[in-house]
Amino acid sequence: MKKSFSLVQKLAAFLLLSAMAFPVVALNDDTKPTRKSLTEDQKIIHVLNRLGFGARPGDVERVRAMGIQKYIDQQLNALSIDDAAAEAKVKDLEIFNMSTAEVFAKYPNPGALLRQLEGGRQAQAAAQRRPGDPNMPPANANSEPTPEEQRERREKLQALYREYDLRPANQLVPQIAANRVMRAVYSERQLQEVMVDFWQNHFNVFSGKAAVRWYIPSYERDVLRKNALGNFKDLVVGTAQHPAMLFYLDNFESVSPNAQPAGNNRGGNGRRLQQILRRGGILGGENQMPQRPQQQRPPQQQQQRQRGINENYARELMELHTLGVDGGYTQKDIVEVAKAFTGWTIADARGYRRAAAREITGMENRQVERLQRIAGVPDDLESGQFYFNPRWHDSSAKTVLGQKVDEGGVKDGLKVIDILVKHPSTAKYIAKKLAVKFVSDNPSEGLVKRVAEAFTKSDGDIKTTLRAIFTDKEFFAAENYRAKIKTPFELAVSSIRALGADTQAGPAMLAMLNKLGEVPYGYQAPTGYPDMAEDWVNTGALLERLNFAIAIASNRIPGTRVDLRGFDPKDRTKLLDHAIGNILGGEVSPTTRATLQKQIEQPLPEVKAGNVVDDAADVQNMRGAGQQGARGGGPQARLLAPSGNAEIFKVVSLVLGTPEFQRQ
Secondary structure, three states: OOOOOOHHHHHHHHHHHHHHOOOOOOOOOOOOOOOOOOOHHHHHHHHHHHOOOOOOOOHHHHHHHHOHHHHHHHHHOHHHOOOHHHHHHHOOOHHHHOOHHHHHHHOOOHHHHHHHHHOHHHHHHHHOOOOOOOOOOOOOOOOOOOHHHHHHHHHHHHHHHHHOOOOOHHHHHHHHHHHHHHHHHHOOOHHHHHHHHHHHHHOOOOOOOOOHHHHHHHHHHHHHHHHOOOEHHHHHHHHHHOHHHHHHOOHHHOOOOOOOOOOOOOOOOHHHHHHHHHHOOOOOOOOOOOOOOOOOOOHHHHHHHHHOOOOHHHHHHHHHHOOOOOOOOOHHHHHHHHHHOOOEEEEOOOOOOOOOOHHHHOOOOHHHHHHHHHHOOOOOOOOOEEEEOHHHOOOOOEEEOOEEEOOOOOHHHHHHHHHHHOOHHHHHHHHHHHHHHHOOOOOOHHHHHHHHHHHHHOOOEHHHHHHHHHOOOOOOOHHHOOOOEOOHHHHHHHHHHHOOOEEOOOHHHHHHHHHHOOOOOOOOOOOOOOOOHHHHOOHHHHHHHHHHHHHHHOOOOOOEEOOOOOOOOOOHHHHHHHHHHHHHOOOOOHHHHHHHHHHHOOOOOOOOOOOOOOOHHHHHHHOOOOOOOOOOOOOOOOOOOOOOOHHHHHHHHHHHOOHHHHEO
């Protein structure tokens, strides 16, 4: 028996085919018919889409009254904009008002807490173990806990959390994501939020790696947001010295092979020092470098790790943060840069000193403090704070890109950063990434060159560099209007803004972002989330986009509310006109308009409780392996039943699914 397709499946097919019908084209594609210049309103929509996360109701009129150039100037000077509304929305996200040490204390690492509760004395004994001592148990004496022991541990932890008003660590990522979503939705400083998103992916860290999540609130607040429109060198130095990056790329445990513990004049090496520190819980054992897809690190890197020097950060600093993969550096440069950054580390990297108050554990943390003195950690540093350890540093002279680096101590790393940010390859690499972000997936060489010149002449001033883009003839070229596919994060935020919806950006929204394929700080590889159409246009990803459109239009996402009562459902054609006018600024291609008109005449399908789509099995079968969207393994959305007029939310979801809205 032939199976009939539901409306949702038809909508999905419509979205897929429509998106394929509007490919991204290069500016120099002579086969594309020449378009006319943009109208003033089209320029306004273009600016609101590129410098921000799309228009809210009334934004086009506001910018029209202000003038496009004045609006751009205002956005470039973000601190001059009153952002009280956005600040009020995020004020209850407490982790962004805490130091890293306070986050460790309030949201303790459960592994660290358990280790202090049950294993502190064993760790002390292990650290003091002497070869051949018959009274010391073997290192592997502890076997895996039984189910009963695991249950007892959970109960003990829960009791401690209640008694001392602690928070589970799994509440960190939801707050991190909520902060990003609500600021993107409500902030008047739209360009700053776009640049926070850009730099978060450029200087990517992965929240799923061990202790990284505890560091992200400070990383975003004190480095990315603070310098988003500042100077590029400040961003590089800030990220290089921040514990989030130090931990993510393992540089916090990069030690010169000749490093010696404090007070030990009889020798010893970095490898032995790392073993001692791991036993005390200062380094831990979950510090493997996140691998890029289909990428294997060369064998020599593993040999280098055994000698104490870690090359991960050095490689990504040049390949991803500054010069670019074709920037002209060699493997020898990587080794020399890695030497320059030895000793850049973290005090109490996993928050063991602040895992819980002393009265909880009954311990004074003497063992951790003793081991930190061995490692040369100053006593006055809090958990999760950057410091330079001169005992770990490779003090030999280095040569990077043909330039001598012999400043001594922490200045070696700072000198390397200075060399890299001033290199012509860095100017070209950053210019192209920004051109791809704001202009086209295939920016012209002329545009990249002009932007790179602005970057170089301004010594990496981000505002000046962006101004060069926004005043360039290619920024407002008709070929680039609605020419970029929105990333999942951009799509979700722009949908909320376009509908004038209100959101708390709670767990359900986080789950929807996970289904779409882009949760802030959720990309494991150092590259960060991609920004090209080819990475986001595939069957599974587009189905999830349509699912999101249906969910938000029908008020199915808990904590997010849209009021569509202003739409008139009496006449379907007028309803469609109203939706196109409000969401798309009245602009839609004849092909899209005809398809929409045909679809709104179709009867509504039955909606099964608990599913976004009415036939989840068919959608699952359509998901392609290796797609960028709809990544599994994350939180699942528990959606509400649809609410509101069914005819209205059907039309609105269709318009949100059009190529015109999927593009910016």
